Amino acid sequence: MKKAQMRIQQMAFMIIAVFFFFVLVGLFFIGWSYKDIKSNYEELQKEQALSSLKVISNMGELNCEENTELCLDEDKLVVMSRKDYSDIWPVASIRVYQLYPKINKTVLCPAPNCNYYQVYDSKQKNLKEFSTYVSICRRDTQNSYQYEKCNIGKLIVGVKLND
């Protein structure tokens, strides 16, 4: 009777040990998979933010004439910065900076040698900002020939956070 009880106890302990072992393996596997899911989620969030920025930059009110992605027309930026067109923008704020050629001081456009366009600001405080790099292009004339001159800029869009 005692031997049988010993055997049953041994079997029980072994089953419990194997069970815990498989639980540990399972936890390890879930942790491994979760790490991939988290990085994929962050990457998808970034892609989603970038596609929202592309929508803004592709709007006819800002986009270059050739409808190139992530290309802003400088003349349109100047026009849209001058007046308040709050009705047309689906976001809370739009700002554009010229990064290169570099201008040491931030000069608000329109002005000579300016590098900062405040296209729209709803004055809302609870915002999350997304940014991407864009080309800022304009038509120039030299020697009676027209050519396109593009600089490197940054588009910053502010989205209102839901309370």
Next chain:
Amino acid sequence: MIRKIKSTRVQVSQLGGIIAKPKRSQQEMVGFVLIVSLVMVALMIFLVISLRKPAPEMKDANIDALEGAVLAYTTGCAINNEPDYSDFEELIGDCYDNEKCANLQVMACDYLNETARKIMDALYSAETGEVSAYELRIARVTNETEDLIIPVISWGNCSGEVRGSPKMLANSLQMSLTYCYSY
């Protein structure tokens, strides 16, 4: 007679008991070893499958957009006549073809090198401190070799997450911009 038979029966059963005991313990040992082996084999298969799966190449959308903006930048180099200025992408091709900027009287490669350095300096100074290092490589890439068009432009020591986005251009030329983010 019966006693003998009885006694032989006892002897047989005793004999049977003595022979069976080692068989049972052997069986238990074999069973235990079998379970451990199965678990080890399962673990090895799991490890092999996990390690064999290649890490997905994460193309950074932000750096991709930056490269697009850099390549579209209109430089001050005109190979033919002004104002037929080359953009950065065309300038890379002009450098590969060993052309000369007619308006500036400098080689396209020298002008490309100088412009690329100025651009990277300006972009880096515009970052809000997240970027600890960067590297810009412009090269002709084939299956076996990578021939640099201009020297690699790099700055800083990378101590964080590396994100990059190589962009293929004409004539097997490639521009690869890598940022090192320190979070």
